[in-house]
Amino acid sequence: MNSWPAIIILTTVWGLMLSLHAARRRRRRLPPGIVISYSSRLRVGCLNIDLIGLQRPTITPPKAQTMPWEIYKKWSDTCGAQTLRHHALSFSRSYISALGSAIIHLIAHQSDVVVVNNLEAAHELLEIRSHNYSSRPDIPMMELMGRQDNVVIQKYGKRLRVARQMIHETFSGRKSSEWLPVVEKECSELLLRLLDDPTDFRRLIQRYVGSFITCLTYGQGLDVDYLRLVDQVSEHGSQAAVPGRWWVNSYPILKYYPSWAPGGEFQRWARHARKAFNEFTFTPFNRVKQELLFSPGTVPFSFVQKNLARAVEEGEFNTENVVAGTAASLYSAAVDTEKAVEEIRQVIGTERLPNMGDSGELPYVEALIKELHRYHPIVPLLTRSASEADQYQGYLIPKNAWVLVNIWAITHNEEEYDNPTQFEPERFIQGINTRSSPNKKDPRDFTFGIGRRRCPGSTIANAAIYLAITGVLASFSIKASDTKGKDSLEDIKFSGSTISLVTSCLSLPDQLSA
Numbered sequence: 001m002n003s004w005p006a007i008i009i010l011t012t013v014w015g016l017m018l019s020l021h022a023a024r025r026r027r028r029r030l031p032p033g034i035v036i037s038y039s040s041r042l043r044v045g046c047l048n049i050d051l052i053g054l055q056r057p058t059i060t061p062p063k064a065q066t067m068p069w070e071i072y073k074k075w076s077d078t079c080g081a082q083t084l085r086h087h088a089l090s091f092s093r094s095y096i097s098a099l100g101s102a103i104i105h106l107i108a109h110q111s112d113v114v115v116v117n118n119l120e121a122a123h124e125l126l127e128i129r130s131h132n133y134s135s136r137p138d139i140p141m142m143e144l145m146g147r148q149d150n151v152v153i154q155k156y157g158k159r160l161r162v163a164r165q166m167i168h169e170t171f172s173g174r175k176s177s178e179w180l181p182v183v184e185k186e187c188s189e190l191l192l193r194l195l196d197d198p199t200d201f202r203r204l205i206q207r208y209v210g211s212f213i214t215c216l217t218y219g220q221g222l223d224v225d226y227l228r229l230v231d232q233v234s235e236h237g238s239q240a241a242v243p244g245r246w247w248v249n250s251y252p253i254l255k256y257y258p259s260w261a262p263g264g265e266f267q268r269w270a271r272h273a274r275k276a277f278n279e280f281t282f283t284p285f286n287r288v289k290q291e292l293l294f295s296p297g298t299v300p301f302s303f304v305q306k307n308l309a310r311a312v313e314e315g316e317f318n319t320e321n322v323v324a325g326t327a328a329s330l331y332s333a334a335v336d337t338e339k340a341v342e343e344i345r346q347v348i349g350t351e352r353l354p355n356m357g358d359s360g361e362l363p364y365v366e367a368l369i370k371e372l373h374r375y376h377p378i379v380p381l382l383t384r385s386a387s388e389a390d391q392y393q394g395y396l397i398p399k400n401a402w403v404l405v406n407i408w409a410i411t412h413n414e415e416e417y418d419n420p421t422q423f424e425p426e427r428f429i430q431g432i433n434t435r436s437s438p439n440k441k442d443p444r445d446f447t448f449g450i451g452r453r454r455c456p457g458s459t460i461a462n463a464a465i466y467l468a469i470t471g472v473l474a475s476f477s478i479k480a481s482d483t484k485g486k487d488s489l490e491d492i493k494f495s496g497s498t499i500s501l502v503t504s505c506l507s508l509p510d511q512l513s514a
């Protein structure tokens with residue numbers, strides 16, 4: 001049988017498909033990037049990345065673990081298109097369309113991911129075009145756990161605006177006479193507890209943050225049962241956010257998968273987490289509600305007291321669950337981030353604090369705090385989603401793309417901060433070294449976020465950090481452990497999660513001494 005007609009038809013169809021595909025690519029003009037598929041390991045230049053979880057890359061060499069934000073910066077500016085193209089070619093669905101760029105594009109787990117690597121692009125998208133970049137991506141597991149109303153992960157809309165307004169009105173700098181005494185009191189407690197047992201400083205600092213945030217939210221500190229619940233709920237939150245861990249996050253249809261069917265364990269786990277989360281949200285909330293009903297004049301200041309009383313006064317009873325949900329968001333939003341700052345502070349403090357203590361100059365404290373935020377932003381990647389398809393510098397940002405703003409790349413931009421990998425508070429003090437300038441951008445302008453979703457707790461966070469640092473400096477000297485040798489910033493390890501904490505450091509001080 002003559003097979004030529006079949007071959008000609010096949011070749012024509014194949015050719016047509018290829019040119020259609022190429023035309024689609026050209027039309028889309030996505031930013032430079034690569035397509036990432038499941039279960040693959042990809043080599044890009046020196047990077048050897050485990051792609052099952054974008055957040056868990058490894059690198060060989062150097063020996064240290066490289067974080068995703070570092071890799072994205074490298075993709076954007078160090079590894080040129082040549083390197084990317086070379087490796088991308090061996091990868092069937094990969095492509096690259098232009099030289100290094102402020103924004104790069106990846107496809108991971110079937111989703112478009114656009115990473116924004118410089119301040120100019122971040123400013124343009126998150127501030128000037130904030131109407132399109134103020135939402136967050138869907139995380140179906142959070143919904144299964146009943147956390148869809150958490151302020152941090154909520155889509156942009158009326159409910160979120162009401163919640164942010166409540167936080168802002170309660171905790172703005174203007175209202176500091178209401179909330180500052182609570183933080184000051186908790187800080188004095190911290191110093192007293194540290195005097196009692198300086199060796200336990202890490203747990204005590206965590207307790208400081210947990211305690212002042214619970215007092216500010218519900219008017220009462222942590223009790224043992226609630227502390228246990230808080231630990232449980234935090235752990236569930238971290239588990240839910242592990243990238244690539246839950247199929248339901250990549251295939252939302254699985255939300256409807258029955259819990260009794262094979263593979264339905266995730267539904268049972270989510271149900272258990274939901275129960276703990278409801279208890280965490282409503283136990284303290286209902287207590288304040290009861291107090292307001294039975295003895296309204298005596299209830300101490302708190303976020304719930306203030307906003308619930310106002311809702312009742314104004315007859316807006318349907319805002320009650322916004323108050324409850326927003327209150328529950330404050331703990332997780334505040335504690336993890338603050339804990340990280342404190343941990344970093346302790347680590348860095350083994351090198352720097354004795355100098356500071358000697359000088360006792362407040363501009364140095366200010367510079368130290370700026371440098372802590374710059375050296376390792378606690379939220380290295382802001383997570384947003386594009387509500388509609390958009391164009392940036394001729395590139396398409398697809399609708400619903402995850403938009404990750406690489407804050408770490410911004411705080412490590414060599415043009416703004418010389419030697420960005422060095423910890424140098426002096427860079428923010430004029431005259432201390434030749435490269436310093438008081439005009440260097442304050443990293444807190446972006447480490448607390450950019451645009452409409454910027455952290456509403458930044459005023460409190462800054463006050464709490466400042467009080468704790470100056471309080472500890474004034475009362476203690478911090479020394480590195482003799483046995484562990486010289487301090488080295490290279491020893492510090494950070495976690496690769498959304499909120500990046502210090503995970504280990506060989507040269508952590510053994511203790512504080514009064």
Ligand code: HEM
Binds near residue numbers: 164329334378382447
């Ligand atoms: C050093 C401490 C802190 C840092 C570095 C920090 C940083 C951040 C960042 C980067 C975001 C995301 C912003 C964005 O997407 O643009 C955020 C959101 C948020 N933070 Fe903070 N935060 C800190 C402490 C606090 C505290 C103490 C509170 C509560 C009193 C708080 C409450 C929140 C809330 C509710 C959100 C969600 C806002 C939204 O999505 O609209 N944070 N924070």
